[in-house]
Amino acid sequence: MQKYIPENDSFISFVKTDGLVSTNLVSLLPDNLGNIWVASADKGLFRFNITDTIFTRYTKHSGLVSNKFSKVRFKLSTVELLFGGSNGFNLFSPGFIIKRASIPRPFFGNLYVNYKQAFPNLNDFPDRNFSTEVTNIKIELRSTDNVNPERYYYQCMLEGYDEDWIDVDRKYREISYSYVPAGDYNFKYRIGDGDRWSTYTAKCTFDFEQAFYNTWWFKLLIIIFIIIIVIAIIKQRIFDLNNRNKNLELEQRLFRLQMNPHFMFNSLLAIQNFVFKKDIKEAGNYISDFARLFRLILDNSRSEFIILDKEIETLRLYLKLQALRYENKFSYNISIDESIDVDNVMIPPMLAQPIIENSIEHGIFKKSTSGKIDINYNLDGDKIYFEVNDDGVGLSATKDSEKYSTHKSSALNITRERLKVLAKKHKYIVKFVIEEIVENNVVKGTRVGFYLPFRYRELNNKI
Structure with a gap:
């Protein structure tokens, strides 16, 4: 699939990394919302946003009767779209399906402590105790959508430290904290599509033990030492x-x-x-x-x-x-x-x-x-x-x-x-x-x- 650019008389090709995971495309149909719907013979239905050039994939898990489509497609007067497939017809309103598309499930990736990888999969260790000095942690935020994760919104919160949810960059999807005070914290992470947030929230706990130089007895020793000096x-x-x-x-x-x-x-x-x-x-x-x-x-x-x-x-x-x-x-x-x-x-x-x-x-x-x-x-x-x-x-x-x-x-x-x-x-x-x-x-x-x-x-x- 290609997009024509009239300004310079050129074409842009879309591939798997753009979210178009199928090369066996059978039909195209525009809607009244500025999208082009692309049917594939094996990978389901794709919605292409012309403005953002983003592909969104819909499958049987999204409510379609089949992932295999034919060349049959039709736009009804009520602005509903009809696509033919191996198990029958798929009739839907684009506005409704856009809003009600399923949000991928959030989960954690790698955990880095003091700029070094500490756990390759934080999900296997949801409760972490840091007994040594920790100056920085970085958490990778992942989702079940590995094709086009950038089209979603990501938020996280370290309860007891953050006052509200923190927006995370959609491209890099990672969050860092430096010099967090000692204590027990719950970390939460969620994904949204712009209209709503996922019902499932990924969670883990962190226990930051106080560094010895921040303890009251160490500060008292320093004061005594200074007085002695x-x-x-x-x-x-x-x-x-x-x-x-x-x-x-x-x-x-x-x-x-x-x-x-x-x-x-x-x-x-x-x-x-x-x-x-x-x-x-x-x-x-x-x-x-x-x-x-x-x-x-x-x-x-x-x-x-x-x-x-x-x-x-x-x-x-x-x-x-x-x-x-x-x-x-x-x-x-x-x-x-x-x-x-x-x-x-x-x-x-x-x-x-x-x-x-x-x-x-x-x-x-x-x-x-x-x-x-x-x-x-x-x-x-x-x-x-x-x-x-x-x-x-x-x-x-x-x-x-x-x-x-x-x-x-x-x-x-x-x-x-x-x-x-x-x-x-x-x-x-x-x-x-x-x-x-x-x-x-x-x-x-x-x-x-x-x-x-x-x-x-x-x-x-x-x-």
Whole structure:
């Protein structure tokens, strides 16, 4: 069967996919409603809507006496149509048969969960429980009319979720739901022909269990977790501020130890002695060293880390002036591990000088003979181990001295506290050693040592 298109002088052929399932056509007859009725010799009667170009098939199930028609057809004056067939005549009013044609039975096709096919035939599993997280379901809607299903209307409703019936696209005939709240739902689906809906409605039930992240206990846990995080952040902030304040206080106390008024006064007296002896050149050199030392102390106190070379320069100037003050009663040596790059390695300042001062004033000074101080910087893994060895009188000989116990314990305690603050910040274990050097049961001096964190100037990273 073909339709002529006068606008472009062409024909359109109709085939099985258009709803014309028979190729053995025997007669045509138009009605007064804009339709053409087509009789077949084996597949029943077809109504062709000229406007929509849609074929509707009628068979014995629709009320015809037979599916086999002859060439006999006739249009009565009452607008009724008559078609002859193998078992007699079929007489009907087109308007009545159009309205009363049977509506196909609805049923379900595939069910897709989270965009994956879950059940190839939902009809076999009408009651579904979803215990896992479901974000999307898609249901295919099918009918018993596989020839021309697009001519019908489709509606569905998820009771408890949809407020009313939802119209479904007639071409694709599928419906999707996303993020449906937890609960039990009845899903219904029906088919209509434009005038009425099918008496049979396809039904199934869905039980959506609540996702764990939507449960009240999970939300409560999240709130508690957020509160804990906020409290932890606040506590950490308070801890950091306290740590910073404590560090500043310790730095100030160490700075006061470095700016020891006795050392300053005695150094100036020693320099004055050169002036009285009219050794102006030597006096000028020491004044220059004195000024340079305190300039370095002031500069170093402003930074958390300083270049190791600058720290060593500070210690050399300090020891030089102390040797002058004590009339060269001691010698000193500063030894640095060859693997340490003094121009690039940075260490915390103001930690070595108080230890060296203790060695001079409470170890060497109490000796009747001259003494020696050895200062060592050794690389130990990711830290530097600083050590001061003197050949003074040792701890036992000075522990009963009130001056010693007050001044020395103050310097050591402040240094220990500063090291603890640095260890917390830079995450390393504090090691502070103070012990006598004993050989053959004879005290030969005192050893003090501790670890220092360090950084490289180029990378500006802790190692």
